[in-house]
Amino acid sequence: MDKNKFLNYVKDLDFSGISVTEIYNKISNAAVSMLNLKRRECRYATYISIEYLVGNVFYNNLMALGVLEQVTEILEKKGVNINIFEEIEDAALGNGGLGRLAACFLDSAAAKGYPLYGYGIRYKYGLFKQVIEKGCQTEYPDDWQKYGDPWSIKKEEESRTIHFKDYDVKAVPYDMLIIGKRINALRLFEAEGEKAKEICEYLYPPDDTEQGKLLRIRQEYFLSAATIGELIDRHISKYNNILSFSKYNCIQLNDTHPVMAIAEFIRILTSIYNIGFDDAVKAAKKSFNYTNHTIMPEALECWDYKLIEQILPDIANVLIKLHNYSQAEWNNISCQKDEMNSMAIFYDNKFSMANTAVYIASSVNGVAEIHTEIIKKQLFSAANKYYPSKFKNVTNGVTHRRWLQLCNKELSALLDDSAGKWRDNIHLLKNFIVSDNNIKEFKKIKALKKRQLADYILKRQGIKIDSESIVYCHIKRLHEYKRQLMTAFAILCIYYDIKTGKLTDFYPSTFIFGGKAAAGYFRAKGIIKYINEIADMINNDAANDKIKVVFAENYNVSYAEKIIAGSDVSLQVSTAGMEASGTGNMKLMMNGAVTAGTMDGANIEIVQKAGKQNNYIFGATVEDIEKLVGTYCPVSFLEKNPKLKYVVNTLIDGTFSDKGKGWFEEIYNSLTKTIWHRADNYFVLYDLPAYVETLLKVNEDYKQKDKFAIKAINNIANSGYFSSDRTIAEYAKDIWKIDSV
Numbered sequence: 156m157d158k159n160k161f162l163n164y165v166k167d168l169d170f171s172g173i174s175v176t177e178i179y180n181k182i183s184n185a186a187v188s189m190l191n192l193k194r195r196e197c198r199y200a201t202y203i204s205i206e207y208l209v210g211n212v213f214y215n216n217l218m219a220l221g222v223l224e225q226v227t228e229i230l231e232k233k234g235v236n237i238n239i240f241e242e243i244e245d246a247a248l249g250n251g252g253l254g255r256l257a258a259c260f261l262d263s264a265a266a267k268g269y270p271l272y273g274y275g276i277r278y279k280y281g282l283f284k285q286v287i288e289k290g291c292q293t294e295y296p297d298d299w300q301k302y303g304d305p306w307s308i309k310k311e312e313e314s315r316t317i318h319f320k321d322y323d324v325k326a327v328p329y330d331m332l333i334i335g336k337r338i339n340a341l342r343l344f345e346a347e348g349e350k351a352k353e354i355c356e357y358l359y360p361p362d363d364t365e366q367g368k369l370l371r372i373r374q375e376y377f378l379s380a381a382t383i384g385e386l387i388d389r390h391i392s393k394y395n396n397i398l399s400f401s402k403y404n405c406i407q408l409n410d411t412h413p414v415m416a417i418a419e420f421i422r423i424l425t426s427i428y429n430i431g432f433d434d435a436v437k438a439a440k441k442s443f444n445y446t447n448h449t450i451m452p453e454a455l456e457c458w459d460y461k462l463i464e465q466i467l468p469d470i471a472n473v474l475i476k477l478h479n480y481s482q483a484e485w486n487n488i489s490c491q492k493d494e495m496n497s498m499a500i501f502y503d504n505k506f507s508m509a510n511t512a513v514y515i516a517s518s519v520n521g522v523a524e525i526h527t528e529i530i531k532k533q534l535f536s537a538a539n540k541y542y543p544s545k546f547k548n549v550t551n552g553v554t555h556r557r558w559l560q561l562c563n564k565e566l567s568a569l570l571d572d573s574a575g576k577w578r579d580n581i582h583l584l585k586n587f588i589v590s591d592n593n594i595k596e597f598k599k600i601k602a603l604k605k606r607q608l609a610d611y612i613l614k615r616q617g618i619k620i621d622s623e624s625i626v627y628c629h630i631k632r633l634h635e636y637k638r639q640l641m642t643a644f645a646i647l648c649i650y651y652d653i654k655t656g657k658l659t660d661f662y663p664s665t666f667i668f669g670g671k672a673a674a675g676y677f678r679a680k681g682i683i684k685y686i687n688e689i690a691d692m693i694n695n696d697a698a699n700d701k702i703k704v705v706f707a708e709n710y711n712v713s714y715a716e717k718i719i720a721g722s723d724v725s726l727q728v729s730t731a732g733m734e735a736s737g738t739g740n741m742k743l744m745m746n747g748a749v750t751a752g753t754m755d756g757a758n759i760e761i762v763q764k765a766g767k768q769n770n771y772i773f774g775a776t777v778e779d780i781e782k783l784v785g786t787y788c789p790v791s792f793l794e795k796n797p798k799l800k801y802v803v804n805t806l807i808d809g810t811f812s813d814k815g816k817g818w819f820e821e822i823y824n825s826l827t828k829t830i831w832h833r834a835d836n837y838f839v840l841y842d843l844p845a846y847v848e849t850l851l852k853v854n855e856d857y858k859q860k861d862k863f864a865i866k867a868i869n870n871i872a873n874s875g876y877f878s879s880d881r882t883i884a885e886y887a888k889d890i891w892k893i894d895s896v
């Protein structure tokens with residue numbers, strides 16, 4: 156892009172009488188009109204994902220173009236503070252980690268020059284807006300396009316028709332430019348047509364009813380078919396030979412949601428290009444790769460034959476054939492019956508999307524070392540036995556451009572001084588050494604980021620926090636396995652100890668929670684209410700000047716950028732074995748927060764790199780949990796721990812009220828009784844005493860500010876590994892076999 160031309164355009168803009176939205180649109184449109192999408196002249200990779208949690212694109216894109224500072228200055232001179240664009244909605248086309256990871260990958264690929272193109276759905280409404288009303292979560296539609304979508308280019312002429320048995324829809328692509336050393340694109344399809352509206356109305360429509368499941372299947376097929384149709388047409392128009400597809404293409408399936416792409420690919424090869432089934436399967440095997448992002452059984456998609464057959468009979472047919480084909484292959488290599496069942500594409504009248512992906516993919520990867528080990532040993536153990544070379548680990552990463560440069564320009568400037576050209580080569584962060592100057596400057600910057608965070612919370616939510624307190628944050632989707640409830644209990648334990656005078660030297664602390672609960676996930680909503688009840692009680696206790704609790708309302712990418720830069724302690728306390736990786740842990744590490752967490756997901760690699768002595772690891776390990784299953788009895792555990800019992804009883808003894816909804820009692824029951832799952836399925840109570848100890852230890856250590864800053868510096872210096880630049884380079888080299896161009 157011609158930077159001068161662009162900056163002159165911004166200088167010449169007349170802002171009198173125009174709205175924030177108009178300024179935003181004018182600047183964005185000007186940038187887009189001066190950019191050219193890079194053509195796919197070589198082998199390239201395609202990332203298919205049902206979620207992209209992009210966040211605010213304005214600042215990030217201007218930064219990527221290298222004009223953010225200049226635009227900030229020009230606007231300043233015209234009396235416009237660039238922060239006003241914070242009110243433009245985030246593009247929140249994702250729920251959490253999986254979608255944010257996809258966005259980080261696209262950023263890194265463009266920055267490093269890899270030809271990687273994202274494909275997704277252009278939902279009308281993104282992840283709901285969370286409003287906390289009387290402590291409870293209410294969901295409101297997120298109309299993210301209401302200010303326009305100036306960074307996307309509609310490509311009407313590249314639309315294609317997608318056929319369902321009962322109706323057709325038109326898939327219209329919009330390209331969102333991804334700016335870096337190369338300009339790639341995130342292509343989002345919008346459905347047009349009489350019946351089409353529902354398909355891209357909402358991200359993650361509830362799938363607890365048959366109607367909901369059908370809609371979800373339609374979304375998945377819509378995305379898969381629009382993408383595969385385009386890739387094949389593109390390939391044919393250039394090379395006119397379908398069997399060379401895999402020479403130029405490589406497809407990464409982000410979790411199981413786009414797995415129908417495999418069936419669509421085989422359908423097109425066999426029915427349109429008259430390729431035999433065997434050859435079509437072989438071509439698919441060379442083209443697809445799959446990333447698994449969770450071992451939670453609820454999230455492993457299995458679709459009823461009946462449902463797929465009802466709207467996509469050809470796809471059902473291909474999947475059945477593929478099932479028979481794979482069974483024949485396994486019979487030939489004398490697999491045992493139970494192994495065959497565990498790997499089966501079709502079982503119990505359902506299609507297993509994960510097994511379909513594992514069978515076809517050349518590469519199946521987990522997202523952190525421990526997670527990859529678990530999928531190899533447990534979830535996909537039979538496949539790992541017969542196809543060991545498929546399985547790989549690629550530990551996640553996050554883009555340090557958004558999660559350090561953009562959200563913490565002060566720390567970035569310090570790193571410029573002490574670590575050299577780390578922005579281009581993240582591994583240079585190693586040069587950020589412990590020195591008197593770095594300690595002093597880091598402490599200053601953290602204090603500043605905490606003041607900025609405090610101002611932001613005050614502005615956004617009207618809550619005043621003490622910016623000199625220790626900031627502990629627990630920010631992520633609400634889920635029982637992530638154990639926000641355990642943090643809530645831990646806070647109560649500490650609070651009661653302060654009240655009763657048992658704890659006298661507690662350093663003032665602020666606990667920030669942030670996260671959304673899926674609309675139909677009642678227990679998670681109950682946990683939000685419980686946290687807000689605790690916050691109400693503690694924050695309104697006039698005698699308390701030691702603890703403050705904030706529930707960050709409508710936690711999203713933009714809010715995350717502020718909280719992450721301003722936190723001292725990163726709470727990563729999932730039940731060991733359950734968090735595939737986590738990526739918030741990496742963002743916090745980069746910003747100099749220490750991790751207080753369990754040996755789970757990428758926490759393990761974080762402490763390996765940054766040193767156990769610089770972080771706070773506690774709690775049951777995967778091996779401990781394996782031993783505990785079957786013997787652990789939370790009720791007798793509580794009997795032995797009266798303090799814990801007292802705290803847990805606040806769920807049912809009237810201390811807090813859920814306004815008659817029954818949520819708190821249900822949570823209590825989930826901890827103490829066997830319902831459809833074991834009592835305290837996530838070992839909240841089991842790990843609670845060690846957690847409280849850990850939080851107190853952090854609190855004590857914090858008092859020695861320099862020593863604490865040294866821990867932070869060691870975390871930052873060792874965070875280079877967790878840049879998605881490294882992750883993307885691994886995918887490019889080991890899986891996609893694409894070059895940076």
Ligand code: 26V
Binds near residue numbers: 252253256449734
């Ligand atoms: C989704 C659901 C939805 C229904 C209720 C149960 C449940 C459990 C888990 C999930 C997660 C779906 C996939 C996902 O978002 N995984 C996340 O992927 C991140 C990127 O790899 C990773 O860092 C997180 O650990 C992982 O949870």
